[in-house]
Amino acid sequence: MxxxxxxxxxxxxxxxxxxxxxxxxxxxxxxxxxxxxxxxxxxxxxxxxxxxxxxxxxxxxxxxxxxxxxxxxxxxxxxxxxxxxxxxxxxxxxxxxxxxxxxxxxxxxxxxxxxxxxxxxxxxxxxxxxxxxxxxxxxxxxxxxxxxxxxxxxxxxxxxxxxxxxxxxxxxxxxxxxxxxxxxxxxxxxxxxxxxxxxxxxxxxxxxxxSQEQNTRGAIVAERVRIARDLHDVVAHHVSVMGVQAGAARRVLAKNPEVASEALRTVEQTARTAINELRSLLGVLRAEDTDVPETHPASPGLDQLPELVTAARNAGLEVDHGVYGEPRPVPQGVALSAYRVVQEALTNVVKHAGAHKADVRVRYLDSALEVEVTDDGRGDVKGSNGFGLLGMRERVAVHGGELEAGPRRSGGYRVRVSLPTVH
Known part of the structure; x- marks a missing residue:
């Protein structure tokens, strides 16, 4: 029945x-x-x-x-x-x-x-x-x-x-x-x-x-998760870079003041970037519903990937960045998720992998956008609290995409994400 x-x-x-x-x-x-x-x-x-x-x-x-x-x-x-x-x-x-x-x-x-x-x-x-x-x-x-x-x-x-x-x-x-x-x-x-x-x-x-109460509670929980994920993405990456650069400056301050000065300059620039992104996020949270656009104009996207690569290089990591396929506009939400995945992956490489080299690849496929970050480190994420990988999975799930994350047979670690661009 x-x-x-x-x-x-x-x-x-x-x-x-x-x-x-x-x-x-x-x-x-x-x-x-x-x-x-x-x-x-x-x-x-x-x-x-x-x-x-x-x-x-x-x-x-x-x-x-x-x-x-x-x-x-x-x-x-x-x-x-x-x-x-x-x-x-x-x-x-x-x-x-x-x-x-x-x-x-x-x-x-x-x-x-x-x-x-x-x-x-x-x-x-x-x-x-x-x-x-x-x-x-x-x-x-x-x-x-x-x-x-x-x-x-x-x-x-x-x-x-x-x-x-x-x-x-x-x-x-x-x-x-x-x-x-x-x-x-x-x-x-x-x-x-x-x-x-x-x-x-x-x-x-x-x-x-x-049902409405349950939906409201679910929406509140989902919003809390989204806020936590965004805060993690914004703060973790920049603070990690600042920590690495500050440590480098401390070690060479007496021997090589110019290198220390450059490292501190990177810390300053990274701090400003983090503050701007936090202000952007807080502005969205405080705005009225009618004032919030579908995607915040200040949200980073694929155009900002070179900045992530530069920040990782400044942290002492050798990074290769390649774009494959014919670049084309993709939905802003997809671009933001791809950016955050690369950001989190590079942050984990800098903080936990003990790697010397990383490779960031962006592929424009017929109906999907694929990003891949690999490194030659230990092949694990020991020391990570796991929130970054969870945030990546949540972002990818929102768009119905796929996430692969794990050690490589040849050594190191790989994060690969495929995000549909056509629905």
Whole structure:
């Protein structure tokens, strides 16, 4: 069974929650109003002498019947099935006793039948209990008609229609009862379905709210990861170069002031570059959503790769840089990721590889941009905290690219990334 089928099955087995205290208070009010209506009808009918069955028991007994038929409605939503059976049985008993009023007992029976359809939690019992009560009522109606036929034919002095008066009386009673019970049955089901749909909407709204919260949390985590990755890329590389150059300057400061001065000049320039990139990153983070372009114009790209190579050379590493294929514009996001991969790879070479030489290659393929950084170092990244390689994988994954990183058979380490340029 598919997801839709399972969900439909779940809602078909839905159980309406029990009535709230406020709804139970409403039921008490409805029962009292129905009783007051029955008392008013009883007074009027007894005052007119217009009894439904031609006669009626004593007034006190009629009062007892009215209370017995209406007061169970106080519990109609709490115990709908029991109330229907009680009111149905009392309705037949009251007619058998020939109480004077038939209107308010019929209204009480309608309310009880409707409530079972709208509130009974066991839908099988709700259906068959109403069917049983309706069949019992029609059986009682049929019995009453037979008793009428068995008696001497009553006079119909004003009858002028095309049908036999007795037949017309039977058809009229049958039609009224069909409409009465079908209405109670139908509107009860409609109320139950409406409550189920409302509960479904509430549940879906809650699921949507939870989903939005989860998406928000995911977006926050993703943004934190992106910020951490960008900060690592910006800071790690430049600080590594500054550390190497500062160490070189310290070692040769007394022996060769010119070389030390050049190294310190590189430290100064690298620090400024790092500060500019950090300001650019912080500017994006602080800007309003509407002020942030799709790609920040200050983001570095392939044109800045020679600067990375120069910085690595200044750190004492011999670096070859080659471009293969016909250079062409690539998406800025792809260019930025390629730049960051080369930056991180060279940083690891300078800091951890113990290498003397590195090779940076950029290849423009038909539908991809490929960058590769190799070195002749130890062939591992011992000393690295692993965040750089993780950041590379995350950047490549964003574009659906591939990353290969590991020792080379001939010695050294290789990082190769393939980034699609056509989607």
């Amino acid at each position: 598919g997801e839709t089928g399972t969900e439909e099955h779940t809602w078909n087995n839905w159980r309406r929650p029990l009535p709230t205290p406020a709804q139970q208070r409403q039921d008490v009010l409805i029962a009292i109003l129905t009783l007051l209506g029955a008392l008013a009808a009883m007074i009027l009918i007894n005052s007119m002498g217009a009894f439904t069955f031609g006669a009626a028991p004593a007034l006190w007994e009629q009062l007892i019947w009215a209370a017995a038929l209406t007061l169970p409605l106080m519990l109609r939503r709490r115990y709908p099935l029991a109330v229907l059976l009680i009111v149905g049985a009392l309705f037949i008993a009251a007619q058998a006793r020939q109480v004077g009023d038939n209107l308010m007992p019929s209204i009480a029976l309608f309310i009880a039948t409707y409530t079972v359809g709208a509130w009974e939690r066991n839908r099988t019992w709700a259906r068959w209990a109403r069917v049983a009560v309706i069949l019992a009522m029609f059986a009682w109606l049929g019995y009453g008609m037979l008793m009428t036929i068995a008696k001497p034919r009553p006079p119909f002095p004003d009858a002028a229609g095309p049908l036999d008066p007795l037949l017309a009386n039977f058809l009229y009673g049958l039609s009224v009862n069909i409409l009465f019970f079908l209405g109670a049955y139908f509107f009860g089901n409609v109320a139950w379905l409406s409550a189920r749909r409302e509960a479904e909407l509430v549940r879906r709204a809650e699921e949507l709210r939870l």
